[in-house]
Amino acid sequence: MASSFTLAMYPWVYKAKYTDAGSWDEMYDEKPHRSPQEEAALPVEERRTLLNARNSFPELPLVNYTTQYGMGCFEGLKAFPQADGSLKVFRPQENGIRMARSMEGLTMPAYPADLFTRACVEVTKRNLKLGYRANYDPAWEKNDFVDGHAVYIRPFSYSEPGIGLNLCAKPWVIIVETEVGSYFDPEASAKAITTDKIRAFPGGTGWIKCDANYVVPTLTKKAVEKRGYMEAIFLDATERRYVEEGSSCNIFFLLSNGTLVTPSLEDTVLPGINRKSVIEIAQWKGIPVEERRITIDEVMDDAVECFVTGTAAGVAHIESVEHQSATRVFRDGKVGEMTHTLRSILKGIQYGTVEDRFGWMVSV
Numbered sequence: 028m029a030s031s032f033t034l035a036m037y038p039w040v041y042k043a044k045y046t047d048a049g050s051w052d053e054m055y056d057e058k059p060h061r062s063p064q065e066e067a068a069l070p071v072e073e074r075r076t077l078l079n080a081r082n083s084f085p086e087l088p089l090v091n092y093t094t095q096y097g098m099g100c101f102e103g104l105k106a107f108p109q110a111d112g113s114l115k116v117f118r119p120q121e122n123g124i125r126m127a128r129s130m131e132g133l134t135m136p137a138y139p140a141d142l143f144t145r146a147c148v149e150v151t152k153r154n155l156k157l158g159y160r161a162n163y164d165p166a167w168e169k170n171d172f173v174d175g176h177a178v179y180i181r182p183f184s185y186s187e188p189g190i191g192l193n194l195c196a197k198p199w200v201i202i203v204e205t206e207v208g209s210y211f212d213p214e215a216s217a218k219a220i221t222t223d224k225i226r227a228f229p230g231g232t233g234w235i236k237c238d239a240n241y242v243v244p245t246l247t248k249k250a251v252e253k254r255g256y257m258e259a260i261f262l263d264a265t266e267r268r269y270v271e272e273g274s275s276c277n278i279f280f281l282l283s284n285g286t287l288v289t290p291s292l293e294d295t296v297l298p299g300i301n302r303k304s305v306i307e308i309a310q311w312k313g314i315p316v317e318e319r320r321i322t323i324d325e326v327m328d329d330a331v332e333c334f335v336t337g338t339a340a341g342v343a344h345i346e347s348v349e350h351q352s353a354t355r356v357f358r359d360g361k362v363g364e365m366t367h368t369l370r371s372i373l374k375g376i377q378y379g380t381v382e383d384r385f386g387w388m389v390s391v
């Protein structure tokens with residue numbers, strides 16, 4: 028599966044360091060750059076050297092509790108280009124609240140959500156001023172923005188130096204940005220298959236967005252991709268009956284009675300902001316939505332549409348689910364009407380073609 032994430036980091040980065048006094052020392056750093064046009068025209072080697080310099084932080088320790096023991100967490104959110112040339116960030120405060128919760132989950136001091144929101148907007152604004160931005164293309168409109176670009180904002184924690192097994196107590200929070208296109212290749216398969224691998228377990232860290240949660244899902248996703256699937260579906264660790272998530276996205280099913288179901292937020296399901304937003308859109312549209320446990324048997328017997336949600340995926344339809352030796356195909360493999368409706372409203376709000384009735388978008 029081609030993902031269009033690239034590591035062409037924008038020049039402005041943000042760093043905040045937790046101080047002995049219990050506050051956050053903030054700074055913005057302008058990394059080496061030329062203009063976007065000049066950079067695009069550079070010989071490959073020269074461009075690579077420049078981009079490596081942007082991804083280099085000699086002031087940060089290499090050996091620490093994040094790089095050695097996975098004591099780190101992160102966020103992913105986007106600033107969407109608007110037809111008037113501006114950029115708007117989708118629900119940054121929600122990501123800020125989740126980042127604080129993830130840090131607390133790893134016993135770090137929590138970086139405040141208000142600082143988070145302000146920093147995400149400010150670093151986006153500084154990059155925009157240098158011409159580093161995603162440009163709106165009206166051609167995206169006819170395909171519900173599934174091929175739309177955005178500025179990807181990646182905040183993450185990073186630990187103080189240390190080699191003995193320990194907790195991170197004095198983290199940095201770093202924010203970097205890159206441009207992203209569509210995550211899922213629209214031409215590729217959208218088949219999913221259940222896996223007997225375990226993403227999260229009761230009492231574990233499945234409910235926070237931490238680095239360690241990504242190891243098993245990434246191994247699993249890459250393994251199923253080799254076999255022609257787009258996504259692996261994880262079941263609960265205890266009974267192996269209940270659907271929980273995709274590899275890094277939440278999952279929804281439309282049942283034959285018209286109810287939309289998504290697994291409830293146990294401590295093994297990540298509270299996705301796109302998940303929450305899709306639920307809010309469905310409720311506004313009068314679509315019955317249930318957050319509850321759903322067995323894989325119910326999916327195989329009764330689901331008529333399926334999609335996954337996340338910042339990278341947006342709302343991505345799943346054409347079929349394979350479980351043990353059975354396959355259930357949804358809407359002959361095409362994007363179903365419910366998936367299409369919810370996706371076009373969410374994307375429309377993000378790209379500014381649908382009124383932002385919920386007040387989700389924050390101007391840069």
Ligand SMILES: *Cc1c(COP(=O)(O)O)cnc(C)c1O
Pocket residue numbers: 103236272274275276277297298299300301302336337338339
């Ligand atoms: C980030 C993530 C999601 C999606 O969350 P969004 O806030 O919608 O981007 C879903 N599941 C897992 C495991 C994640 O890490």
